[in-house]
Amino acid sequence: MxxxxxxxxxxxxxxxxxxxxxxxxxxxxxxxxxxxxxxxxxxxxxxxxxxxxxxxxxxxxxxxxxxxxxxxxxxxxxxxxxxxxxxxxxxxxxxxxxxxxxxxxxxxxxxxxxxxxxxxxxxxxxxxxxxxxxxxxxxxxxxxxxxxxxxxxxxxxxxxxxxxxxxxxxxxxxxxxxxxxxxxxxxxxxxxxxxxxxxxxxxxxxxxxxxxxxxxxxxxxxxxxxxxxxxxxxxxxxxxxxxxxxxxxxxxxxxxxxxxxxxxxxRAVKLLRVARLARADVEPGRADRPVVVRVGEPLEAAFSALAASPEGVVGVVDDGGAAVGTLGPAGLHAALRRAVRTDEG
CATH class of the missing domain: 3.40.50.300 (P-loop containing nucleotide triphosphate hydrolases)
Structure with missing residues (x-):
C-alpha cells in the first residue's frame, strides 16, 4: 500500500x-x-x-x-x-x-x-x-x-x-x-x-x-x-x-x-465502522430523499441514516454533492458482503 x-x-x-x-x-x-x-x-x-x-x-x-x-x-x-x-x-x-x-x-x-x-x-x-x-x-x-x-x-x-x-x-x-x-x-x-x-x-x-x-x-x-x-x-x-x-x-x-x-x-458492528460505501453499492438514479449519505462514508453512517429514514431508503451523493442514487437495506447488505469478501483473490 x-x-x-x-x-x-x-x-x-x-x-x-x-x-x-x-x-x-x-x-x-x-x-x-x-x-x-x-x-x-x-x-x-x-x-x-x-x-x-x-x-x-x-x-x-x-x-x-x-x-x-x-x-x-x-x-x-x-x-x-x-x-x-x-x-x-x-x-x-x-x-x-x-x-x-x-x-x-x-x-x-x-x-x-x-x-x-x-x-x-x-x-x-x-x-x-x-x-x-x-x-x-x-x-x-x-x-x-x-x-x-x-x-x-x-x-x-x-x-x-x-x-x-x-x-x-x-x-x-x-x-x-x-x-x-x-x-x-x-x-x-x-x-x-x-x-x-x-x-x-x-x-x-x-x-x-x-x-x-x-x-x-x-x-x-x-x-x-x-x-x-x-x-x-x-x-x-x-x-x-x-x-x-x-x-x-x-x-x-x-x-x-x-x-x-x-x-x-x-465483529459485524466493527466492520460497519471500517468498511466504506462505494458507488457499486448504490442503485443509480435520483437522490431526492430527506436523508442523504455520501460515497466513501463508513457503512456505520449509512446504517444510521437508513434507520432514521421513514422510507427505509436514503439518497447518496458524491463528494461534490452530485446525486449518485439511492441505498436501501439490500444495498447495505451487499456492501457488507463486499467488505467481508475483501481477502478473496
Missing amino acids: CADADPSGGRYRRRVPETETPNEALIRFDGVGMTYADGTVAVDHLDLDVAAHELLTLVGPSGSGKSTLLRMVNRLVEPTRGRVLLEGEDVARVDAARLRRGIGYVIQDVGLFPHRTVAQNVATVPGLLGWDRRRTRERVAELLTLVRLDPAVHGPRYPHELSGGQRQRVGVARALATHPKVMLMDEPFGAVDPEGRRSLQTEFRRIHDELGTTVVMVTHDIDEAVLLGDRVAVLSQGGRLEQLAPPAVVLSRPANPFVERFIGDA
Missing part, C-alpha cells in the same frame, strides 16, 4: 486495496527479537515490513512487545537479535541522536516541556537543527493550524493551560515539525477521555491522509487499530505476530482463535 500524491494539492490520499501487500518497505524488521537477561522474551523472531506512507497499527494485550518493537526503530531499545532497517540502512549503524531527530515520536503523556510555550515546544527540533527564526515561526503556525489550534491563541500558552486533547494535538504538531518520513506513536490517545479520543482519532486520520507520513502506532484498543490502520498487526504474548492484514480482513477473517478472541464480539 502506498499513498499516491494528489496532483491538485500536493497532498496524499490513502488508497488501500484490501488484498494488496506493500512492496516498498520504508521500515523493515528483519528477524528482530528482544530477550531480557532473565530470559523473558519481549519480542520473538519477527519479520515485518512497513510501506512508505502507510499507517500501520500494532495491537495486542499487555506483554505482546508492541512498545518494544516500536522503540527499536529509534533505538530507544536495541534488539538482541536481528536488524531494523530504515530506508535500507541498519539503524544500529546510524548515530542515535541524528536518527531520532529525523523521526517523529508521540507518547501517551505527550512529554511537553512545562516551562516552554506551545510554540516553543513545537519549535524544539527545528531549534536543534539550527533553523532560522522566520522559518521556524512559519512552520509552527502551519502545524498548529494543521492540528486545529489557533497559532495566535494557543501558541503563547503553556501546557498546563491546555486540555488533555489540546496537549495531544501539540504533541503531534511537535513530532511533525521537521517533515519526518516516519512517525512513531505509543498509545498517543490513551490518556484522553472517550469523546476527546474519538475526535483526536478523526483529526489524526485527516492529517495522515493529507501528509502521507509513514506511521507506526501502538494501541491496545482493537477499535482504534482497525479505525486508523491501513493494516493491522495483531501481536500475542512474547511479540509473536498472529495476523497482519487490512482492517476489514482482520475483522472478517481472523487468522486464528487468538485473533478472534482478541477482537471480541460484535
Whole structure:
C-alpha cells in the first residue's frame, strides 16, 4: 500500500486495496527479537515490513512487545537479535541522536516541556537543527493550524493551560515539525477521555491522509487499530505476530482463535465502522430523499441514516454533492458482503 500524491494539492490520499501487500518497505524488521537477561522474551523472531506512507497499527494485550518493537526503530531499545532497517540502512549503524531527530515520536503523556510555550515546544527540533527564526515561526503556525489550534491563541500558552486533547494535538504538531518520513506513536490517545479520543482519532486520520507520513502506532484498543490502520498487526504474548492484514480482513477473517478472541464480539458492528460505501453499492438514479449519505462514508453512517429514514431508503451523493442514487437495506447488505469478501483473490 502506498499513498499516491494528489496532483491538485500536493497532498496524499490513502488508497488501500484490501488484498494488496506493500512492496516498498520504508521500515523493515528483519528477524528482530528482544530477550531480557532473565530470559523473558519481549519480542520473538519477527519479520515485518512497513510501506512508505502507510499507517500501520500494532495491537495486542499487555506483554505482546508492541512498545518494544516500536522503540527499536529509534533505538530507544536495541534488539538482541536481528536488524531494523530504515530506508535500507541498519539503524544500529546510524548515530542515535541524528536518527531520532529525523523521526517523529508521540507518547501517551505527550512529554511537553512545562516551562516552554506551545510554540516553543513545537519549535524544539527545528531549534536543534539550527533553523532560522522566520522559518521556524512559519512552520509552527502551519502545524498548529494543521492540528486545529489557533497559532495566535494557543501558541503563547503553556501546557498546563491546555486540555488533555489540546496537549495531544501539540504533541503531534511537535513530532511533525521537521517533515519526518516516519512517525512513531505509543498509545498517543490513551490518556484522553472517550469523546476527546474519538475526535483526536478523526483529526489524526485527516492529517495522515493529507501528509502521507509513514506511521507506526501502538494501541491496545482493537477499535482504534482497525479505525486508523491501513493494516493491522495483531501481536500475542512474547511479540509473536498472529495476523497482519487490512482492517476489514482482520475483522472478517481472523487468522486464528487468538485473533478472534482478541477482537471480541460484535465483529459485524466493527466492520460497519471500517468498511466504506462505494458507488457499486448504490442503485443509480435520483437522490431526492430527506436523508442523504455520501460515497466513501463508513457503512456505520449509512446504517444510521437508513434507520432514521421513514422510507427505509436514503439518497447518496458524491463528494461534490452530485446525486449518485439511492441505498436501501439490500444495498447495505451487499456492501457488507463486499467488505467481508475483501481477502478473496
